[in-house]
Amino acid sequence: MVSAVQTDVTRRGVLAATIVAGVLGISISEAGDLFEQFAPLSGSAWRAAGRERPDSLESPHGPATVTIDAEGVPHVEAEDERGAYYAVGYQHGYDRLFQLDLQRRQMRGELSAVVGDVTLESDEFHARMDFPEAARSTWEGVRETHLGPLVEAYAEGVNAAIDDHPLPLEFELLEFEPKPWTPTDCFLMEKQITWSLTGNFRALRRAVARDQLEEPVFEGLFPERMDHDVPILRIDHDHAELLGEVRGVAADGADGDPENASDGNDSNESTDARSALADWLTSFESTPGVGSNSWVVSGDHTDAGTPILANDPHLELLTPPIWYEQRVRTPETDVRGVTFPGVPFVIIGANQTTAWGVTNVGADVLDCYTYEFDDEDRYRYREEWRELETEAHEIEVSGGENRTITRRRTVHGPLLEREDERVGVAWTGLTATRTIQAVYDLGRAEGVEAAVEATRQFDAPTQNLVVADADGGTAYVVTGRIPIRRIDGEVVDGNRLFDGSAGEGEWDGYTPYGDSDWSGFVPFEEKPHALNPDVLATANQRVADDPDHYLGVAYAEPYRGQRIYDVLDDTLEGTTAGDTDLEFHRVLQTDTRDERADHLLATLLEAVDQSEAAHEGRESLEDAVETLSSWSQHMDRDEPGALLFARWLEHYREWVLEPLFEGTSLDESYAPNDWIVAELEPGSPVFEAHERSRAELMVEALRDTLEERDAEGWDGYGDWNTTSPISHPFGAEAPFLNYESRAADGSRATVNNYRVESAVGASWRMVSQPGGEAWGIVPGGNSGDYFDEQYDTQFGRWVDGEYKPMPLETPAPVDAFHVVTFTEVDDA
Amino acid sequence: MPEDDGGSASTGSGTQDGDGVTEPRTQDGSEATESGTQTENGVTDGGTAGDGAGTDEVEQLPVEPTLARVRTTRRLQAVGFAVAITVGLAASTLHWVGLVFGGMVVGLVARTLPRALVAAAGFGLFVLGAFAFSLGGSIQPVVEMAPVTYLLIASAFGLPMLGALARGIV
Known part of the structure; x- marks a missing residue:
């Protein structure tokens, strides 16, 4: 009996110990963290599943109505622009908050603070470039303009969404909270976009390649120019008349400077290669393959007699998409299209009269400078030795030791360094820019003339902008500031390392992190233009064979441009009005011939x-x-x-x-x-x-x-060729966040652009007939909230080359996905 | 979740129940009655410990008479399960330890340890049902969240069953 009792006591002890050990063991192990996040009912992750769009809200900027259509696109309507952009900010904050915060962290160099030391290198690069300071200077320039209150209202809207709702799932998984959104952050997004399109250290890498390859091999792999005959501006006798009035390029047969049109020219024999630095910087350049298609045909070649414009920017394909579709209707305009979350205004789209789209030029707007340093770490600048501007900067590291770096600047900009290799960097995005004003003005433009005028303030990035209006107008303009470099008074191209100590290749009128007057840059009128072209297509190929000014070298191979021009030429040649319709251009945009x-x-x-x-x-x-x-x-x-x-x-x-x-x-x-x-x-x-x-x-x-x-x-x-590379930034850790993997069409060389090797492709497809119909689609869904019905609703159709209509028309409430009413804040 | 203790448990020989587990006999070897005056742990109603002597009495854990009655009375047990599930559910909304606690309180109402484990699993199922209800329209994305769904299900069943081991103590 005693033995039985002892056994019983032992059994109880074992059970008690099992329970205690089980609970304690789970608590102190990773399992405890997982249960904290995912246990049913109490798991923190499930708070994100409880996010619900509100029916009504108060706004400090007056009433607005947001009707979210069946595709998840918000139609924002307000009498006061501030009320409208408060609502836009609210929508961005609700639908894309994690994306907003992640991009902000990347550009601020604060990723390691939430994901650990795996992103330390990225943070160091971004901290050394000091993009936030450039964003701050840009905001300072905008603050006192008409747009200042709109941007402030937008930021308030984002913050209201942060305050009103549980955080999206990713925040719960990573266990951090976003800081309030600021107007400066909007311009940080602008810098991020600009960097992704124009931030490359090609000259530095070319110098390394030249240094490491035998000269004949180097010449074979890095020719001065791709020998093709399909530049954007085809001024040959067969096609010149299709371009309308052309500016900024030499006429066919004129003596142009072939160096200005080089695709890979490197006239400066630099042996001062910096391989370690170049290798490091390569990681942070714009993604390979970033490019786009766009074209415009005049009303002479459409069934409706008005122009048709097509645009599909090829950017990184992510979950959620980098673009956000929206429509904003105010007394000033009624505009629909896509923007980057964080930017209040439509960047590519159409209003009642005008449609526009952009592709990357590949212009050279970043230069690297080398210096002579003395023993006291001063650098020589012309005739004097100067101290570097220095500043200690601490990078926070989650779960690790923080790293402190010393940021250094020269007269040209940030000094980037690796293993004793150093270059100063000048980049047009590192100064105050007025691009946001240009984007806003494009949204209000009533015709091509106003749109072209708006691009005067499109300081960065350099883009091929095509525009068309309902009255038959068409145009092509190169946007962005393009530097003119000189050595000993002679104009040179920028595809080289410059001797910063000698003051070579400096950009007159450029002030890093300040206000630039752009006095030494290519005047607007001298940049390539085509006014009222009949047919014009851009696919990141060389802008022109003989531009008046050196533009750059980072042009794409001509395959897509060739195909678009071939199809358009074959279809339009010798025909009359009524040849093409929107369907024709949708088919061309999804063309897969390689x-x-x-x-x-x-x-x-x-x-x-x-x-x-x-x-x-x-x-x-x-x-x-x-x-x-x-x-x-x-x-x-x-x-x-x-x-x-x-x-x-x-x-x-x-x-x-x-x-x-x-x-x-x-x-x-x-x-x-x-x-x-x-x-x-x-x-x-x-x-x-x-x-x-x-x-x-x-x-x-x-x-x-x-x-x-x-x-x-x-x-x-x-x-x-599947879509599996299209992933969420944390898709490896949480694969359910990724879209379903599908077999895909297209290659890096086809008009229907999909690069399986780098997850780059048509990040937005749009075909628009100004004043008429427009169609578009994003590769995913308009919502970035994993639990939202609109998370991936467009993905399958995007893969299959389908489109959805994008009318300037608010759906009836009964047909809407959701309606949010913003009412004036009741001060009482 | 009430289990059918029917007459078999209360009138059985006390040597083995349907789960194949030896049921403790009363201290004096008599069978527990339906009135619940004596529990399966051999503690008589009223708190006196039978006629056993010395060591045995000291080593027997006292079981509250009310709990004993709940375990052996069908209606009371049903109420006990209801209360335990409610309390457990409330605790489960606060922290994952609440699932352990929920399993514990549900298990304590069960008549035997094996039945406590089954009851805890049932509680886990109930929790999953409540969780699914709380998700509303988000249930489909949650179902597709593998491997999180595996963890979700494992915790819904495993943690309450861990807590239900307490039935072997009390």
């Missing part, structure tokens, strides 16, 4: 046919040859030929480039584009560095492709 196949496929098939190596194992290649021969050259998801071609090209690039880069610090980021690789002739010095001929490399690449295809079990192009 012009690289024209460039390379015949050569590949010939190589297989003639190669001895191919004859030795010909059976294994016969199927591939047949597949490629019968392929339509469209990059469609179910095309076996598209799969073979796309993968073959990747393998061919590896066969050609990897041996050349062996033994150097050069990586994929230094690789030339597909056009340059395709243009390499059999006799190129590049192939002399190989033991095999071009044809043999092509055949080897095809063998690799077939092996890979069989090993992976791929059949069609969409087996490899």
